[in-house]
Amino acid sequence: MKIGIIGGGAVGLLCAYYLSSRHHVTVFTRRQEQTDAINARGIRLVKDGKEFNAECGAAAGVASGYDLLIATVKQHQLSGVLPSLMNIKATNVLFLQNGMGHIHDIEHWHTDHSLYVGTVEHGAVRKSDTAVEHTGIGAVKWSTFRGSRPEALENIFCGMHSDFPVYYETDWYRLLTGKLIINVCINPLTALLRVKNGELLSCAAYKEYMRKVFEEAEAILRLDDSDEAWNRVCGVCRQTKNNHSSMLVDVMAGRQTEADAIIGYLVKEAGNRGLKAVHLPFLYGSIKALEGN
Amino acid sequence: MKIGIIGGGAVGLLCAYYLSSRHHVTVFTRRQEQTDAINARGIRLVKDGKEFNAECGAAAGVASGYDLLIATVKQHQLSGVLPSLMNIKATNVLFLQNGMGHIHDIEHWHTDHSLYVGTVEHGAVRKSDTAVEHTGIGAVKWSTFRGSRPEALENIFCGMHSDFPVYYETDWYRLLTGKLIINVCINPLTALLRVKNGELLSCAAYKEYMRKVFEEAEAILRLDDSDEAWNRVCGVCRQTKNNHSSMLVDVMAGRQTEADAIIGYLVKEAGNRGLKAVHLPFLYGSIKALEGN
Structure with missing residues (x-):
C-alpha cells in the first residue's frame, strides 16, 4: 500500500x-x-x-x-x-x-x-x-x-x-479522553512546580490540588468511570515518578508547550457548554505566561 | 532622640x-x-x-x-x-x-x-x-x-x-493580616499569570480562582469580617489595575520574591494548626520554582 x-x-x-x-x-x-x-x-x-x-x-x-x-x-x-x-x-x-x-x-x-x-x-x-x-x-x-x-x-x-x-x-472519544485526563493532571502542574511526576503524589497538598484539576476536567469530559480514571492518573504518576513531563521539559527549554492541545481544549469546551472552570483557566494562563517569557 | x-x-x-x-x-x-x-x-x-x-x-x-x-x-x-x-x-x-x-x-x-x-x-x-x-x-x-x-x-x-x-x-494582628490578605490574593496569581492587577477582576475565571485563594487564607488567618476583607482585596485590584505587583516584578527580574514572607507564613500556619490548604502550597511551590529558574 x-x-x-x-x-x-x-x-x-x-x-x-x-x-x-x-x-x-x-x-x-x-x-x-x-x-x-x-x-x-x-x-x-x-x-x-x-x-x-x-x-x-x-x-x-x-x-x-x-x-x-x-x-x-x-x-x-x-x-x-x-x-x-x-x-x-x-x-x-x-x-x-x-x-x-x-x-x-x-x-x-x-x-x-x-x-x-x-x-x-x-x-x-x-x-x-x-x-x-x-x-x-x-x-x-x-x-x-x-x-x-x-x-x-x-x-x-x-x-x-x-x-x-x-x-x-x-471508541475514539474514550481513547483520546483516556489519555487527555492523564496529561491534563500531570503536565501543567509539574511544569509550574518544576517537579518530577512522582512528587504530585508524595506531597499531599499537590495531590489534593491535582485532584481538584481532575474533578474539573472529568466533569467537562463526562468520563464514564471516574474512579478508574483517577486510579490511572495516580498509576502513571507512580510509574513515571522519576520522569520530567513533556510540558516541564518544554518550559525548561523555552519552547512552545502543548498547553493549547491539552488544557486549551478543555477551557474551550467548558466555555462552549457553559460549564464553570476555575483551575484549568488558571493553569492555562500560567503556562501560556511561562511560554511568553 | x-x-x-x-x-x-x-x-x-x-x-x-x-x-x-x-x-x-x-x-x-x-x-x-x-x-x-x-x-x-x-x-x-x-x-x-x-x-x-x-x-x-x-x-x-x-x-x-x-x-x-x-x-x-x-x-x-x-x-x-x-x-x-x-x-x-x-x-x-x-x-x-x-x-x-x-x-x-x-x-x-x-x-x-x-x-x-x-x-x-x-x-x-x-x-x-x-x-x-x-x-x-x-x-x-x-x-x-x-x-x-x-x-x-x-x-x-x-x-x-x-x-x-x-x-x-x-491591634498588631489586625494590622498585619489586613495587609497580608491583600498581598496573598494579588501577588502570587499576578506573578504566575504575568498579568496586571486589574486582570484578576476582569477575567472571571481568575477572579474565581482568587476567591478560592482568599477563602483558604482567611480561614487560616481567622479574619473577623470576611466580606469587608474581600471587598478590600477587590478594591486594591481596581485601584492598582494598571500596576504590576511586586512579586511579578521580582519574577520578571529574576530576583528572590517575598513568597516566604507572604505565602510561606500561611502554609506554615496551616501546617502548625492542622488546617487543610491546597491552593496556597501549590502557589508557594510554583513561585519558588520560578525563583529557582
Missing part, C-alpha cells in the same frame, strides 16, 4: 520507519532540505545503541494517490495542513496529535476524506532530518472518527514489528 | 531621611562602602524630580544607646539581624517587614527588648547607596507586639512631614 506521513518530526519519522517494512512510504515535509535528505538516505532508526535503515521517499506537498495519510504534525501546525488536504482525492486520514485541540479543528471540517484519530505512546527523539531514536517502546492506538470504517486501516497496520504494535480501539 | 535604622535599602533610607528631621539617625548597613558613603554625604531624597538632603550617620554593626531601632531588612535577612540584637541593652525595636513570615521568627524570641511591628505603604526605590526616590506617598502604621507600650514611640513619631505620616494601630 502507499502511505503518506505528513510531518518529519520524531513521530513522523518513527511511523515512516516502521511502516516502510510493509508499505511504500512517503514523508511530506515543509523543508526542501529534509525532503532531499530523506530521498537521498532514507530513514535511520536508533534503538538500544543499534542502527537500522529503511528506504523511504519524501516530497514537499501532500498529493493524491495514497491509501492512507497520517498527520503527525503538532496541533498548532494543523491549520497549515488541513487546506492542502482539501485539494486531493478522498482517502483515509489518520490524525496523531497529542491532546484534543485538533478535535475542534476537524469536527466541523467539510471534507470527503475518511477521518481517524489515534494516540502515540512511544518515546521518540528526532536526531537529525533523517534519523530518529526510539527511546521508549509503547503503542499506537487508533479509532474511526468520521466517515470511516476500521476495515480500511486494519489491513495496513497488521503485521507490524513487535516494537511498534498498532491497536484498534472502538 | 537617637534612632537606629537597620538596613540601607529603599525603606531604610526613606525612614532615615524623614526621621532625620527631628532625630539623630544612624543607618546600620552590612557594607562598609555604604556606611562610608552615608557618613560622607548623608541621605538624598528624590521626590517629583526635586532633591532633598538630610544629615545622617551610619555604622557597621548594631549598638546600644538608641531609643528606637527600626529593622527594615527583608524577612529572609532577619536571621542575620536577630542575634546581633541579643548583645545590646534592652530598647524599643520596630519590625517593618512585608508579609508575616517574621512573626514566626520573633514570636518565640527570648529578648528583653520591647517589640513593635508595622507596615509600610509608601512607594520607594533605592537609587544608590545614599539616595532613595519617594515614588508613592502612603503611610507607616505600627502597633505594639510584645513587652511594649505605645507611649514609648508616639513621641518619636509625632510631627513627621505630611508626606510621611505615621499611624498607631491598636
Whole structure:
C-alpha cells in the first residue's frame, strides 16, 4: 500500500520507519532540505545503541494517490495542513496529535476524506532530518472518527514489528479522553512546580490540588468511570515518578508547550457548554505566561 | 532622640531621611562602602524630580544607646539581624517587614527588648547607596507586639512631614493580616499569570480562582469580617489595575520574591494548626520554582 506521513518530526519519522517494512512510504515535509535528505538516505532508526535503515521517499506537498495519510504534525501546525488536504482525492486520514485541540479543528471540517484519530505512546527523539531514536517502546492506538470504517486501516497496520504494535480501539472519544485526563493532571502542574511526576503524589497538598484539576476536567469530559480514571492518573504518576513531563521539559527549554492541545481544549469546551472552570483557566494562563517569557 | 535604622535599602533610607528631621539617625548597613558613603554625604531624597538632603550617620554593626531601632531588612535577612540584637541593652525595636513570615521568627524570641511591628505603604526605590526616590506617598502604621507600650514611640513619631505620616494601630494582628490578605490574593496569581492587577477582576475565571485563594487564607488567618476583607482585596485590584505587583516584578527580574514572607507564613500556619490548604502550597511551590529558574 502507499502511505503518506505528513510531518518529519520524531513521530513522523518513527511511523515512516516502521511502516516502510510493509508499505511504500512517503514523508511530506515543509523543508526542501529534509525532503532531499530523506530521498537521498532514507530513514535511520536508533534503538538500544543499534542502527537500522529503511528506504523511504519524501516530497514537499501532500498529493493524491495514497491509501492512507497520517498527520503527525503538532496541533498548532494543523491549520497549515488541513487546506492542502482539501485539494486531493478522498482517502483515509489518520490524525496523531497529542491532546484534543485538533478535535475542534476537524469536527466541523467539510471534507470527503475518511477521518481517524489515534494516540502515540512511544518515546521518540528526532536526531537529525533523517534519523530518529526510539527511546521508549509503547503503542499506537487508533479509532474511526468520521466517515470511516476500521476495515480500511486494519489491513495496513497488521503485521507490524513487535516494537511498534498498532491497536484498534472502538471508541475514539474514550481513547483520546483516556489519555487527555492523564496529561491534563500531570503536565501543567509539574511544569509550574518544576517537579518530577512522582512528587504530585508524595506531597499531599499537590495531590489534593491535582485532584481538584481532575474533578474539573472529568466533569467537562463526562468520563464514564471516574474512579478508574483517577486510579490511572495516580498509576502513571507512580510509574513515571522519576520522569520530567513533556510540558516541564518544554518550559525548561523555552519552547512552545502543548498547553493549547491539552488544557486549551478543555477551557474551550467548558466555555462552549457553559460549564464553570476555575483551575484549568488558571493553569492555562500560567503556562501560556511561562511560554511568553 | 537617637534612632537606629537597620538596613540601607529603599525603606531604610526613606525612614532615615524623614526621621532625620527631628532625630539623630544612624543607618546600620552590612557594607562598609555604604556606611562610608552615608557618613560622607548623608541621605538624598528624590521626590517629583526635586532633591532633598538630610544629615545622617551610619555604622557597621548594631549598638546600644538608641531609643528606637527600626529593622527594615527583608524577612529572609532577619536571621542575620536577630542575634546581633541579643548583645545590646534592652530598647524599643520596630519590625517593618512585608508579609508575616517574621512573626514566626520573633514570636518565640527570648529578648528583653520591647517589640513593635508595622507596615509600610509608601512607594520607594533605592537609587544608590545614599539616595532613595519617594515614588508613592502612603503611610507607616505600627502597633505594639510584645513587652511594649505605645507611649514609648508616639513621641518619636509625632510631627513627621505630611508626606510621611505615621499611624498607631491598636491591634498588631489586625494590622498585619489586613495587609497580608491583600498581598496573598494579588501577588502570587499576578506573578504566575504575568498579568496586571486589574486582570484578576476582569477575567472571571481568575477572579474565581482568587476567591478560592482568599477563602483558604482567611480561614487560616481567622479574619473577623470576611466580606469587608474581600471587598478590600477587590478594591486594591481596581485601584492598582494598571500596576504590576511586586512579586511579578521580582519574577520578571529574576530576583528572590517575598513568597516566604507572604505565602510561606500561611502554609506554615496551616501546617502548625492542622488546617487543610491546597491552593496556597501549590502557589508557594510554583513561585519558588520560578525563583529557582
